[in-house]
Amino acid sequence: xxxxxLYPNRGRRVMRTLYADExxxxxxxxxxxRYGLNxxxxxxxxxxxxxxxxxxxxxxxxxxIAGLITKRDGEVFIYIRDGDPAVRKRFTFAHELGHYxxxxxxxxxxxxxxxxxxxxMAGSQLDEVEAEANIFAAALLMPEREVRELCDAHVPLRxxxxxxxxxxxxxxxxxxxxxxxx
Ligand SMILES: [Zn+2]
Numbered sequence: 454x455x456x457x458x459l460y461p462n463r464g465r466r467v468m469r470t471l472y473a474d475e476x477x478x479x480x481x482x483x484x485x486x487r488y489g490l491n492x493x494x495x496x497x498x499x500x501x502x503x504x505x506x507x508x509x510x511x512x513x514x515x516x517x518i519a520g521l522i523t524k525r526d527g528e529v530f531i532y533i534r535d536g537d538p539a540v541r542k543r544f545t546f547a548h549e550l551g552h553y554x555x556x557x558x559x560x561x562x563x564x565x566x567x568x569x570x571x572x573x574m575a576g577s578q579l580d581e582v583e584a585e586a587n588i589f590a591a592a593l594l595m596p597e598r599e600v601r602e603l604c605d606a607h608v609p610l611r612x613x614x615x616x617x618x619x620x621x622x623x624x625x626x627x628x629x630x631x632x633x634x635x
Contacts, residue, residue, distance in 0.1 A: 485596070488503050494619075506550075507530045509532050519534045522549040533545050544590055548586045548587060550593065555582070556582055591627045600627060
């Protein structure tokens, strides 16, 4: 059933039909907890191994594609663009895991192909499932509690990005979306 969800700290109304942001945060928290990922940077490979997800580096014919996840005969495959910087690959990996937990496991599609622009577009411009996978990725790699603690301790953004092994842009977006100082 469609409902309106109001993003915190943004005051912009977008249509959401699957999950509230808080729900996505708690799914990401429980995944980290389940696999003992209580240290940083988070290692997405641990999750994929435990879930028996096959992960490959790939050279896509379409250079705009950054990653994809697909389910074939009950097996799940994630492909991540070869040659991307490590921080970028980690975010793509976490985004695909978002599709896995939020969409694939719930029967909301079997195939997600992620073009470059999907990671950059914000809020209402984005396809709902893509926005959700991005929220999951941010929540998985940069848990709210830890981000708040580092912000409270006045750790510079660049150091926070290194700690979580994410790009400065991803770190900036996370801090801003949590309504914390940037
Ligand atoms: Zn996606």
